[in-house]
Structures are given as C-alpha cells and as structure tokens.
Amino acid sequence: MTSKRNSFLIVFMVAFGLTAAVSCDFQAADDAFNDFDIILGLDPINTVVSGVIVDSGSGDLIDARLTFSGPGASVLIDAYSDPLSSLHAESGTLTFGIRNSSIPTEGSPVEVVVTATAQNYYTTSREITISEVGEGFFELEMTRNDVHVPTAGTSGLSDSRVSTNGAGAIQQALSIQTQALASGLQAQLFVNVAQSSRPVTGSGAALVGGLSTDIRVFDSADGLGALPAAAKKSASGTSLALVGASFFRMSDSAGRVAVNFLTGSGKGGAACAANATSIVLTSSRADVISAIQAAGGSAAVDVYAYTPADGHNALGGTINASIENGLARLELCFGAAGAFNTALIGDASAGIIFTFALSGSSVSVQTLGNTVSVNNPGSAAINAVFRLVGPGINFSQDKTVPAGSSTYSLGTLVGQAGAVSLVQNGTYALSATLESGAPASVPVSGPASGSTSITLPASLGLVQFDFTVTMACPAGQKFEVQVSESSLDALQITYKAQVADAKWKALPSGAAANPVVTSGSVVLGGTLMMRPNTTYQVIGTLGDKSGSVTQTSPGAAGAWKINLPPKDIGLSCK
Amino acid sequence: MKRFSCIFVVVFLVLAAWPANNISSAQDIGLGLRAGTTGIGGELGFSITPRLIIRGHFTAISQTVKEEEVGDDPKMLGSGKAKTGAIMGFLDFHPFGNSFRLTVGAGKNQFDVSASVVPAENVCFGDKNQQGVCDGKEMTPERLGTLSANVTYPSSIHPYAGIGFGNLAYGRSTVTFLFDAGVTYAGSPEITLTNDGLFSPTTTTENVQTLNDGIESFKWYPVVSLGLGFRF
Numbered sequence: 145m146t147s148k149r150n151s152f153l154i155v156f157m158v159a160f161g162l163t164a165a166v167s168c169d170f171q172a173a174d175d176a177f178n179d180f181d182i183i184l185g186l187d188p189i190n191t192v193v194s195g196v197i198v199d200s201g202s203g204d205l206i207d208a209r210l211t212f213s214g215p216g217a218s219v220l221i222d223a224y225s226d227p228l229s230s231l232h233a234e235s236g237t238l239t240f241g242i243r244n245s246s247i248p249t250e251g252s253p254v255e256v257v258v259t260a261t262a263q264n265y266y267t268t269s270r271e272i273t274i275s276e277v278g279e280g281f282f283e284l285e286m287t288r289n290d291v292h293v294p295t296a297g298t299s300g301l302s303d304s305r306v307s308t309n310g311a312g313a314i315q316q317a318l319s320i321q322t323q324a325l326a327s328g329l330q331a332q333l334f335v336n337v338a339q340s341s342r343p344v345t346g347s348g349a350a351l352v353g354g355l356s357t358d359i360r361v362f363d364s365a366d367g368l369g370a371l372p373a374a375a376k377k378s379a380s381g382t383s384l385a386l387v388g389a390s391f392f393r394m395s396d397s398a399g400r401v402a403v404n405f406l407t408g409s410g411k412g413g414a415a416c417a418a419n420a421t422s423i424v425l426t427s428s429r430a431d432v433i434s435a436i437q438a439a440g441g442s443a444a445v446d447v448y449a450y451t452p453a454d455g456h457n458a459l460g461g462t463i464n465a466s467i468e469n470g471l472a473r474l475e476l477c478f479g480a481a482g483a484f485n486t487a488l489i490g491d492a493s494a495g496i497i498f499t500f501a502l503s504g505s506s507v508s509v510q511t512l513g514n515t516v517s518v519n520n521p522g523s524a525a526i527n528a529v530f531r532l533v534g535p536g537i538n539f540s541q542d543k544t545v546p547a548g549s550s551t552y553s554l555g556t557l558v559g560q561a562g563a564v565s566l567v568q569n570g571t572y573a574l575s576a577t578l579e580s581g582a583p584a585s586v587p588v589s590g591p592a593s594g595s596t597s598i599t600l601p602a603s604l605g606l607v608q609f610d611f612t613v614t615m616a617c618p619a620g621q622k623f624e625v626q627v628s629e630s631s632l633d634a635l636q637i638t639y640k641a642q643v644a645d646a647k648w649k650a651l652p653s654g655a656a657a658n659p660v661v662t663s664g665s666v667v668l669g670g671t672l673m674m675r676p677n678t679t680y681q682v683i684g685t686l687g688d689k690s691g692s693v694t695q696t697s698p699g700a701a702g703a704w705k706i707n708l709p710p711k712d713i714g715l716s717c718k
Numbered sequence: 719m720k721r722f723s724c725i726f727v728v729v730f731l732v733l734a735a736w737p738a739n740n741i742s743s744a745q746d747i748g749l750g751l752r753a754g755t756t757g758i759g760g761e762l763g764f765s766i767t768p769r770l771i772i773r774g775h776f777t778a779i780s781q782t783v784k785e786e787e788v789g790d791d792p793k794m795l796g797s798g799k800a801k802t803g804a805i806m807g808f809l810d811f812h813p814f815g816n817s818f819r820l821t822v823g824a825g826k827n828q829f830d831v832s833a834s835v836v837p838a839e840n841v842c843f844g845d846k847n848q849q850g851v852c853d854g855k856e857m858t859p860e861r862l863g864t865l866s867a868n869v870t871y872p873s874s875i876h877p878y879a880g881i882g883f884g885n886l887a888y889g890r891s892t893v894t895f896l897f898d899a900g901v902t903y904a905g906s907p908e909i910t911l912t913n914d915g916l917f918s919p920t921t922t923t924e925n926v927q928t929l930n931d932g933i934e935s936f937k938w939y940p941v942v943s944l945g946l947g948f949r950f
Contacts, residue, residue, distance in 0.1 A: 182920050
C-alpha cells in the first residue's frame, strides 16, 4: 500500500514539476527580446521653419552656409532640438525649429536674420518673421557676384577700354553704360570716365595701364531682391528706401581696385564737373519719380557704399535726385572734393555697391503697422506670396492663409517686422500671388498705420491633390535608428513646378498632416492645390539633409503619391 | 538559466517522493535556517499534530551586476540588481508519518528585479560615411539618457505548493535536515521601462508589450530550499 502511494506521489510530482518547466516558454521570450525595438524620441517641435536658398537669376537651389542672428536667434533649434547658430544647406533647402518655450504670436513674433554665404554669390541676408505656431517658410535669393549672370531687375557688363598712363591719368574719356531701360529693367547705369581723372585705391595708389571695369545696375523693383540684405539697411538696421543701386569695380592688372577718381572737382551745379568721373543712375519707376516730384522735383538721397568683401555699408554723403526727361536721375561725382567721402569705404577688393536711399524730411522711419485683412475665398488653406512695393521698397514673403478671413500686420505679412524708411504720401501697393494666375493687388494708403483689405485671387488652373510623400525602406528592412513621430517634426516637404516664374512652396501647415512613422517608413502629406499635368520637383528636408524627386502631377484631382529615398534625409535602413 | 531552474525543480520533486524514516518524537516547536532559490533566511514551526506543522518563513537574497556590455547597435552598458525573497506561511502535512511532507502555503514574494542600460558610445542619427564617421547627428550618451527596467508581478500574495523532507517542529532529534521543492505562482511578470532622455518612446506601454508578451508564460517561480532545523 505504501509502495503504491509512493509511486502515485512520484508520478504526481513529476507531472507537477514538468508542468511548471514546460510552461516557461523560453523561445517566446528570446523572440520577444530580439524583436524589441529601441526607439529614439526627440522632443516635439511645435514651430518649424523651412527654407530654400535660390539663385536670384535661375531659381536654382544653392549650396549655402547659413548663420542665424537677430533677436530671435537664441530660440532657434535644429531638427534634433539642439541650439542652432549655423547650418550648411548643401542642397539648398533646410528646416529648423523654434524652442517650444517661445511661442510666436502676431504681437510677439520671433525675428531672425538669416545670412547666407555661397561661393560666387554675394553674401545675402534676410529677415524672417515668425508670428504663429506651426510651420513657416522662407525663400532667400542670392545673386551671383559675376556681373554677367542674368538676374531679374539687374543689368551688368565688363569693359576693358579704359586705360591710364604711367602717371595713372585716364587717357580717354568714355561712358560705360548698362542695358537700356525696358519693361523688366527699370534702372540704367552710366559710368562716365573723365579724361585725365586718376583712379586711386583707398590708400591713394594709382591704377596703371589697362583697366578692367565691371558694372551692374539694380533697379528698385526686382533688383532690390538681388541686393545683399546688408546693402539695404542703415547702420541702425532700418530698411532703406532705395531708388536703385550700382555695382562698380575697376582694377588694374596689379590687382589695385579704384575707390575714387582724383583730378575732378566733384559736383559743380546741376552736373558733375567736366573733368570728374561720375556714376549716373536713371530710374523709370513711377513710385520713385512720384516721390521726387512730391519733394518739389529734387529729393535728398543718401549714398551708401556697401563692400561685399567685408560687409561694410558706409553712408558717405548725400546727393539730390532730380527728374530729367521723365526719369529719376541720380549723379554721384568722384573727385578730391566729391560729394561722397570715399575714405569711409571698406574693403573694395570685391568691388563697391553704391546704393541710393531716399532721405530728407519727406522720409520717415516707421514700422509697417497697417492692419491687413486677408480674405481667402477657398475652402482650404493656401500659400500666397505677399509683396509690398513702393518708393524704394520691395518686400515679399510666402505665407499660408487659412480659409476665410485672417488679420495680420503688414510687416508680418511681407516679412518686414523692423523699421522701414517710408516716403510721405508715397504710393504703396500690396499684392498677393498664388501658384498660378494673376496677382491680386490693392493700394496701401499708409503702410505704417490704418487698415487694408485684400482678397486672394481665384486659384485658376489649380486642382486639389491628396498629396503624400513616402520615405520607406525596401521590403524586409527597417530604419537603423527607430524614431518616434515627434522626432520627425522638422521633416518638411517643399515643391516647385517646373514652369517659368514658379516659386518654391512648402506644404501649408493647415493642409499638411503630421508624419506617420513606422519602423520602416515615414509618410507625410496633405491636401494641396497644385497644377495638373505639370512636372514638379519635390524635396523632403530634415535639418540640412534632403532628398529630391522630379515627377509629373496627375491630370485630375485626387491622390498623388510620391516616393523619396529615406537615406537622403538621414534615415538609413538595415 | 531559467530553463535550468525549471528542470531542477522537476528533479527535486522526484527525489522528494522517496520514502523516509518514521517520525517519533515529542517536540512541538522548531527554528530553521534556510538557503534556496528564494534566498537565505529562517523559519519558525509549530506542530499542530505530529503530522500537521505550521511554519512561518522568511528569506531574502540580492544579486548585483555592474556595467557589462550589452547589445551592439548601439553598444550599451548594462547594470542590474535582482532581489528575491519570501515572507510565507506554510502548512506541512506528513501523510506517512515520516519526514516526507506535502506543503501548501501563501505569502509575499519579495521579487525586485531592476536593470539599467546607458549607451556606451554616441549614436549616429543618419548615415555614416565610408570612414565610419557620422554624417548625420550624433547623440551623446548623456543626451540619450538611461534606460531603466523594472519587473513586477500582478499579485502581491503568491500561493505555494510543494513537497519536502524534514519535520521542523516534531521529531526525536534536536537537529533535523530540511528540504523543500515546489513552485510559487506569481502570475505573469510585467516589465516596465523608464527613461530620462531620448529613449522615451522605447518605454511606451505599446512598445514594451512585445517584451511582456514574450515572458507571459513565466508565471511559476521554482522554489528549492535546503535547511537545518532545531527542535525545542
């Protein structure tokens, strides 16, 4: 009996123990630990700004190095939430964020100055004003420092006819002039080289022998966009009302660069003395002419000398702008007692850009405080370029406008929050341009105060696409570093139609959905008004990394799916 | 290791079923010293009848692992601390009047398993170039933070069943050998992760569920214990 009971107990205990052992599923545990993902989670970024750096002539993207300054620079962060002070936008696109603790509003915008440097381009800056939480977008145009490169609103040339004798005196008088006034070019430059005048460097050394001269004119329409930003501001940071500008570089074979011409007597009456070398700029801009007329036919103009080599912008003197043959005319005379103090000019080795800014009692420094009501008659948010033009100013910014009516300050709308030189009773106009179709334009009676209303134009030729961009690993692979959705807040999509005059756009914040992230794919998209049957370049950018694809849009409204390689934005697969 | 533990349980359960000498003594209280899979400790037993003993039991043990390299992408340094122990009440039944007994009980297992890992090197967010230099953004270990893990069990009261040898509170000799083998039902363990840096999404319930699903079957904790009892 005892033996039977013991046998029963042995069986019972063995079964009991085996149950416990078998119930431990070691394979499942092993698989679970192998499948477990370590996921990186960067902080969410509530406000992301994307930008493109483009050639002002061709519209091509530029490999540029950017630095950030201004009052809002301290709150900038990169795509990974680290403080940001500089960035190399190798492919010409970039994104960055604003620290979440800083909440930009209309009343308290984040103002940043982006300065871009690129080989063969003028160093260029622009102010960016972010006035709301979400996404912002800017385009920074850079102008080639080669005067021959076609750029809207400018005209340039090289001349090698001027020469001096052994004593440095110019042997023969001649006039070097840029292209005649035309519809797309509203300024012309004449450099009148006087015989016997002596071109000298800043230290007084004479230029000897055959001289090379590069000149270029910038009108006060598109030409202002091609000017380096620092050339458009006074020492106090006020945006100047520039009638126009001229680039000038004269050098000899030894590399000496002229900053002055001696043996002239400067301005003598209405014109420069006969033996004075001069720069004459004429402008056909109606608002400029009207401003001069309003000042009694002769308006005071401050002359600045911006030297691209060192970024110095010197206020060297004041001249008068007059009306001649229906054109605004500005004449800058060189000479020992010239109207411009050339001693103030900085490093002229890369040439000098003389700018002409309306000044005097008819010009006041104010902010663009006019309240603008923007009416978007569509049913969805849409991107529009807002532009304010007036005597000597041309400010523009791309902004997403939600459906219905929205109110902005004029400065916020056109990306110019700082002080601006405004001409009393000047003619100012605000325009809004969509991706296609004619712009809508309204006069602005007082840019500094009052109110203005503008209705966006109909989105002609655009259809609505459910636009998605997918960045996915090949089948069976997943991202090497797993990330959370918030880690990709700074991932932005920009696009541009491959048609004339098209501009870069960003997915409007109101239309774009948050990225959907899995272990092997990121999908970003939104509802967009775009051109059908049109080739677009689409770029996904995360910080300073970007991937690009060119694809033709569908012929009708509906879904449009685009694929981009994730590796290009820094998400490698394994 | 866990597989070994489970097999160990089975072997000892078999051994425990062999018959032992009959019990014949008059003591009714005993103190024991214990060492086993729930740690080192002691117990106090009272005999209700010669065949029915009630025991109170306490054990504890902890093990610390200091900074060992774990994982390779990224390389991490892991350290951990595992503490186990039990405060239990047992009822021993000696069905044959000898030292062999069946034991049931309940109590609280003092399971406390925690571990933490920190990256041993910078993690590259993005591609590496041909020289192996990060072409994206490098995250330092300090920024990535520490990933901490903790294992808990759903119920704080855990039932126990097992067999054993030795009667702590009743027998002729003053000293007796004690042996127990059994299992505690602890329920499915649950891993929780926390992070003070960028590994936060790793710690979400959704992500950790993968691990918890994998260890769901580990509901039983094997108990093997040896001891020496002193009867009074």
